[in-house]
Amino acid sequence: MIFSRTLLKRHSVLPGFDITLGFTLLYLSLIVLIPLSAAFLKTFTLTWPAFWEAVASPRVVASYRLTFGASFAAAVLNGFFGLVIAWVLVRYEFPGKRIIDALVDLPFALPTAVAGIALTAIYATNGWIGQYLAPLGIKVSFTPLGVFVALVFIGLPFVVRTLQPVLEDLHKEVEEAAATLGASRAQTFRRVIFPILMPALLTGFALAFARALGEYGSVIFIAGNMPMISEITPLLIITKLEQYDYAGATAIAVVMLVISFVMLLLINLLQAWARRRQGGN
Numbered sequence: 001m002i003f004s005r006t007l008l009k010r011h012s013v014l015p016g017f018d019i020t021l022g023f024t025l026l027y028l029s030l031i032v033l034i035p036l037s038a039a040f041l042k043t044f045t046l047t048w049p050a051f052w053e054a055v056a057s058p059r060v061v062a063s064y065r066l067t068f069g070a071s072f073a074a075a076v077l078n079g080f081f082g083l084v085i086a087w088v089l090v091r092y093e094f095p096g097k098r099i100i101d102a103l104v105d106l107p108f109a110l111p112t113a114v115a116g117i118a119l120t121a122i123y124a125t126n127g128w129i130g131q132y133l134a135p136l137g138i139k140v141s142f143t144p145l146g147v148f149v150a151l152v153f154i155g156l157p158f159v160v161r162t163l164q165p166v167l168e169d170l171h172k173e174v175e176e177a178a179a180t181l182g183a184s185r186a187q188t189f190r191r192v193i194f195p196i197l198m199p200a201l202l203t204g205f206a207l208a209f210a211r212a213l214g215e216y217g218s219v220i221f222i223a224g225n226m227p228m229i230s231e232i233t234p235l236l237i238i239t240k241l242e243q244y245d246y247a248g249a250t251a252i253a254v255v256m257l258v259i260s261f262v263m264l265l266l267i268n269l270l271q272a273w274a275r276r277r278q279g280g281n
Contacts, residue, residue, distance in 0.1 A: 036257065042250040054248040055255045059227050060236060066144055067233040068259065071212035074151035079205045082159025083197070089160070090167040104161070107154045112217025119150055120222045142224030147232060150218045155208030162204035166197055195277065202271040206264055213260055 046054065054060070089101050107115065123130040123140035130140055140146045170193065178188040216234040223230040233256055240249035 039250045039253050039257070042247055043254045046247050046251060050247075051251050054251040059231070060233075060252060062228045063231050063233040063236050064256070064259075066147060066230065067213065067256075068263075070144065070148045070151055071209055074148055074155055074212050075205050075209035077152055078155045078159045078208045079201060082156055082204060082208075083163060083201060085156075086160045086163035086167055090164055104157050107157050112154070112215070113221070115153060116150060116218035116221030119146070119153060119218065123149065123222065141222050142226070142230065144223075144230050146222035146224070147219055147230060150222050151212040151215060154215055154218055155212050158207035158211060159201070159204035162200050162207065163197060166200040170196060195274070198274040199271050202267060202274060206267045206271070209267070210260065210264060213256070 043051065085104065089097065089104075110118075120127075120141050122128050123133070123146060125131065125134045125139065125141070127141070133140060138145075140149055174192060175188050178192045183191070214234065216232075216238070219232055220235055223232060223235075225231050225235055233252060237249045237252050237256075240246075240252070
């Protein structure tokens with residue numbers, strides 16, 4: 001133990017490890033651990049039948065299905081198109097590139113309520129895009145499809161901004177070397193480029209997925225919030241809070257928290273596997 005502490009201090013570039021570690025743990029406890037613990041403690045006041053009734057009613061299960069399903073599907077779509085957009089912004093020069101690059105950050109800066117209202121107006125049956133989709137039998141606003149569209153909108157920047165630095169560090173000489181060795185373009189991307197991008201792509205996917213799970217402001221405007229159809233779980237939590245059912249709200253929040261943690265843990269494990277595989281190659 002003494003040797004390990006001496007070795008740690010010997011290799012520390014900056015002093016103050018003990019103070020900064022203590023501050024880090026204190027800050028995380030105040031911001032993350034204590035609020036989450038309060039949610040669990042409030043949930044424990046429920047009996048098991050009351051807890052199960054709160055978290056497993058048909059209305060709540062339908063909201064789980066929509067929230068997690070739409071979040072996962074939106075993150076998958078953002079993973080594909082985010083990679084394409086990041087590739088274009090890094091590898092090519094074209095007129096208006098700076099404007100497009102700035103537009104990627106628009107969902108970051110735009111208030112979620114404004115985004116929800118704008119998407120609803122655009123995709124309504126009389127909106128700019130919705131009026132052309134309605135004759136085809138495609139309705140976006142006030143349907144689960146609207147939830148998916150809103151989650152795609154708010155999640156795209158996470159993938160693009162995560163991939164851009166990795167693509168900028170990926171020199172074209174790597175592709176040229178693969179080409180000189182006889183690799184086709186598809187083989188170069190699949191065996192050389194994609195394994196390098198995989199950890200960053202998974203990170204962007206996880207960030208977009210996590211952001212979508214907790215999204216509320218932009219979704220409630222375009223979803224229609226119809227029970228069993230287009231009602232998301234965060235809205236159910238807000239509804240129970242407005243009804244002063246704090247234990248029921250925290251019970252749903254705890255279930256959502258546990259499922260989210262398990263899914264993000266699996267994504268992080270996959271990301272670590274991809275990095276080890278990349279390092280092994």
